[in-house]
Amino acid sequence: MQKLLTGIHQFQEHVFASQQKFFERLADGQHPLALFITCSDSRISPNLLTQTKPGELFILRVAGNIIPPYGAVHGGEAATIEYAVSVLKVKDIIICGHSQCGAMGAILDGADLDKLPAVKSYLQHAESTKRIVTENYPHITDPAAKLSLTIEENVLVQLENLRTHPSVAAATGRGEVKLHGWVYQLHTGKVFAYSAASGQFMPLEDLSFPVEHDTTRELLAI
Amino acid sequence: MQKLLTGIHQFQEHVFASQQKFFERLADGQHPLALFITCSDSRISPNLLTQTKPGELFILRVAGNIIPPYGAVHGGEAATIEYAVSVLKVKDIIICGHSQCGAMGAILDGADLDKLPAVKSYLQHAESTKRIVTENYPHITDPAAKLSLTIEENVLVQLENLRTHPSVAAATGRGEVKLHGWVYQLHTGKVFAYSAASGQFMPLEDLSFPVEHDTTRELLAI
Amino acid sequence: MQKLLTGIHQFQEHVFASQQKFFERLADGQHPLALFITCSDSRISPNLLTQTKPGELFILRVAGNIIPPYGAVHGGEAATIEYAVSVLKVKDIIICGHSQCGAMGAILDGADLDKLPAVKSYLQHAESTKRIVTENYPHITDPAAKLSLTIEENVLVQLENLRTHPSVAAATGRGEVKLHGWVYQLHTGKVFAYSAASGQFMPLEDLSFPVEHDTTRELLAI
Amino acid sequence: MQKLLTGIHQFQEHVFASQQKFFERLADGQHPLALFITCSDSRISPNLLTQTKPGELFILRVAGNIIPPYGAVHGGEAATIEYAVSVLKVKDIIICGHSQCGAMGAILDGADLDKLPAVKSYLQHAESTKRIVTENYPHITDPAAKLSLTIEENVLVQLENLRTHPSVAAATGRGEVKLHGWVYQLHTGKVFAYSAASGQFMPLEDLSFPVEHDTTRELLAI
Amino acid sequence: MQKLLTGIHQFQEHVFASQQKFFERLADGQHPLALFITCSDSRISPNLLTQTKPGELFILRVAGNIIPPYGAVHGGEAATIEYAVSVLKVKDIIICGHSQCGAMGAILDGADLDKLPAVKSYLQHAESTKRIVTENYPHITDPAAKLSLTIEENVLVQLENLRTHPSVAAATGRGEVKLHGWVYQLHTGKVFAYSAASGQFMPLEDLSFPVEHDTTRELLAI
Amino acid sequence: MQKLLTGIHQFQEHVFASQQKFFERLADGQHPLALFITCSDSRISPNLLTQTKPGELFILRVAGNIIPPYGAVHGGEAATIEYAVSVLKVKDIIICGHSQCGAMGAILDGADLDKLPAVKSYLQHAESTKRIVTENYPHITDPAAKLSLTIEENVLVQLENLRTHPSVAAATGRGEVKLHGWVYQLHTGKVFAYSAASGQFMPLEDLSFPVEHDTTRELLAI
Numbered sequence A, B, C, D, E, F: 001m002q003k004l005l006t007g008i009h010q011f012q013e014h015v016f017a018s019q020q021k022f023f024e025r026l027a028d029g030q031h032p033l034a035l036f037i038t039c040s041d042s043r044i045s046p047n048l049l050t051q052t053k054p055g056e057l058f059i060l061r062v063a064g065n066i067i068p069p070y071g072a073v074h075g076g077e078a079a080t081i082e083y084a085v086s087v088l089k090v091k092d093i094i095i096c097g098h099s100q101c102g103a104m105g106a107i108l109d110g111a112d113l114d115k116l117p118a119v120k121s122y123l124q125h126a127e128s129t130k131r132i133v134t135e136n137y138p139h140i141t142d143p144a145a146k147l148s149l150t151i152e153e154n155v156l157v158q159l160e161n162l163r164t165h166p167s168v169a170a171a172t173g174r175g176e177v178k179l180h181g182w183v184y185q186l187h188t189g190k191v192f193a194y195s196a197a198s199g200q201f202m203p204l205e206d207l208s209f210p211v212e213h214d215t216t217r218e219l220l221a222i
């Protein structure tokens, strides 16, 4: 605790004091560029990763970057998303998973969860992730490969859940909000983004921009 | 009531008696081709419309052909879908809306719903439909056109909800189940199907078959 | 899928075309005689069984013809029932179970349900069925007899659940709606109806009509 | 508060001390005769009313003696009922409403409930009561008569809800538990019991005993 | 049942008749001193214990005197508390546990609860009690001592839950309502009250009155 | 979006590359000092404010730093808290509100929330905040002062909610976890901490450390 208190003192003495005007203007209101959804894992610092300043990222952080479908729980995820899209009018929503995610590990070995009833209950919103990994990739047995797969598939599953939120469904329908699925790799610092064109996660720097991709409803047979 | 009793008698005397072998074999088990999800509206008869016999369609019918996202309610929709996909291994799931749908009308004029608390509560699972119609198509004011739009958009919204069900997510992911969005037009008998290629509903007969369409994850920017 | 598309074409060419007037009139509105609640099982065709035409039966179909008590889930069952009674003013509600019902089988061997979490969750609304069969009929051990008993008891349990829905409670109280419990036997085509007078299910044809039976509150000791 | 502390002292000095053997034996276990469900209203004292001693009545008290149907809330009502029936094996369950009930008054004038969100939410489990009174007795406009009617109808509605609890459904089915609907009249001390034979509430003393009444399933048309 | 009917007759003949004025005045309205929350256990009689008359205690009784946190269930507990505080303006709320409590015993041996699903579900609101006993007192292994500890800790846990109810949070904040945690010992008739000063439960008679204790927010580090 | 992509590139080139060892070690596991709960507001950067590095703060961020009581929703808040306390063994939990919080503003003018149903639903978990401000401080009418009060009271209310989570209740009971209530002031960079000793929020630098404060159960009258 002492470390945090000392840090706050340093922040006030050095950071805030040297950019006082900037911080004072912040108090007038926020106009974030994006809603950044990621895990609560201490090793992720969204502002550090994207080199953004206060005021630029609206941030939702919960264990496993899991987003229950709309109506499934009347919790903070739905309210935060609705506020970001309908009030703050963010233009992009990123769901950013990460390597070595403990919550994703918990999906794979469910046995240990009896002493973690709240975690167990929450992971029902990643049941699709579990079934996709178990049923569709039975040949992947290497634990590390399986965890990586789970992390990627979960980002895609949570994007599906995200799309059931009415504010998101309406805003993506009229092209005002774009959805992005990323995975941050802790030991390399790399970020991989899902590419619909290639159907896989690719290093962010390999993707050409702007990606003009119609986000709507290409999902149906017939 | 007397009409139903007379009808059952006729069924037994004429229909069952003349095809007794067929009906007896049915009792051995069911192997339906598809899960057909439609409204409870009395004017829809799925077997008549598709000229199918008993044993061919597993049928889920609720007002407004609304499918709450997975986890939102522990009701019959989720159980019926899971049973169809995981136990019966259906190959196709059709969500079939219809013209002149009373539930869709109720979405548009919410004022009357105070005396219908259960309907009101259920329509929260079509909140995306409402927002898409209201926010994205403000220029459509003609009541009939607005209702038609609502019916079509709702089919697409419920398909999104359907995709959050784990059994569906996993089975579509490995290509074992295909999803279809239809609207049945009461006064013409026509069926319109959503075509991802054209981004609109088209007469079923105008679509060439088989449609080879990848159902997975083309929905993301970047 | 091709079979359904061919069937729809046949419907349009032959059925709709030959009764065009009838179908066009249907589009003006619906005035169904009854709300027919039955299982999603593909082998049941309510219109075929009752020899009714489009417009005559408002139909609710979910696995196991289970109706959660009012307030237990904000799902499609409650909304559909409320709409049928309060808006469409149906005069009769039939809950129709059937022989060889897979959902009822699942009640009896709960062990297999770990891979069917949505089904398992839904069956809590048939917990009374399970307890009645297990506790009150321990002497019935023959699997087929036990399944038949379960199917019958479940119809009665779901009728109790149905009576907790406010629209039903009020309408039955003033005699405007009557409730009926049926079981359809797949291999004989017979329908058995619960007779309060005899306290058992009897072949529909053996019951004299009209049955004048006070549906209200004869259920209490003292 | 002081009054309660003084009372407890008196209880210990006079009541407990004079019947020490009786109280000590109580600590060995409880074998109550009945589950007595009534309102939290301070003017009702179940033990005083029935002249019973500690150990004789298992008592569930919540505002308005409202019992949510099984599955509607995972609250104390369901657990208390299940414990009484399945563990304590009570032979009778009494739901006892009372005159001048504030919760029943709240049903009739819903306007005041915006500042009482928990009460408002709870009263959804008495929605049937409200609809029965409003729809089936529009001619009763005298406030006192309307409140009396509401109190009586609510007892009957809650008995219906009670019957959806699996332990109750099974135990009444095999005749081990009987259900009773009573109303206690504060200003006369009289108790009125619902008589299925006469279809109305009658003074308890006017009912001959034992009443042999089959509690099961006489509720259905056909 | 006959015993209760005889008791009511005696009440009417002897108790009510001899104090008719008192009972008639009661019908004018209630002004209880306190909200008394206790277990449904038949061996507890709040009015007998506190030597109070009808009209003096508003009483909430559910198995295990468990109070779900606000928002956790829309059940009778929240409504009853809100009504007591916001409408009746009670000055004190007592949560009174008791020795030999069956519900508390059930917390300790969870294995038997599979046949009591409603009890099991309800006990999640005493999950804190279970974890405190299990994790913080592993050295207490004597069953009787463990049960006593569980009963005491549960009273404190439920007081925490009680404090999340908005009416209670606001009223305690302005000093209008005081909260009390008691345990009633069946075989001695003694009542033990939690003393914040000493951090333990003490015999009620050993506590000096009035206890002037600030109830608000002394709970935080820093 | 382009800004984020450029930022990530800069992070990789400059930050990660220059401290590669540090980041690689992070991938081995996390051992955060504290669970930091704050609002999703873009103007807050917990790592910047506390001058902490990746790996030091486990971070939960939702609109309004609202924590539903345990059992109220099966959402991300409960799972994240349980994981932080039971698995990661954090020693401190900080709930950090902030000035100019939009969610707190929404509590005060509820009228605008009809178009934000998810926000409205979520704010029920701050109902205590609303009632405390409205009922206990009617004399505070200046909007800025009222908002400041709301922000502070909400931190205290959410700390109460936090204490109902079993992992927190048990861990604080044995002194392993300490709870802290802070408010970050955007335009001054100051942090105010709740001081139980003085009963108010005070500048963090004015508080002497270490504060040895017993966190347990001093909250009860008698």
Ligand SMILES: [Zn+2]
Binding pocket: A039, A040, A041, A063, A064, A065, A098, A100, A101, A102, A103, A104
């Ligand atoms: Zn993670």
Ligand SMILES: [Zn+2]
Binding pocket: B039, B040, B041, B063, B064, B065, B098, B100, B101, B102, B103, B104
């Ligand atoms: Zn319809």
Ligand SMILES: [Zn+2]
Binding pocket: C039, C040, C041, C063, C064, C065, C098, C100, C101, C102, C103, C104
């Ligand atoms: Zn079936």
Ligand SMILES: [Zn+2]
Binding pocket: D039, D040, D041, D063, D064, D065, D098, D100, D101, D102, D103, D104
């Ligand atoms: Zn009352």
Ligand SMILES: [Zn+2]
Binding pocket: E039, E040, E041, E063, E064, E065, E098, E100, E101, E102, E103, E104
């Ligand atoms: Zn007890």
Ligand SMILES: [Zn+2]
Binding pocket: F039, F040, F041, F063, F064, F065, F098, F100, F101, F102, F103, F104
């Ligand atoms: Zn904020």
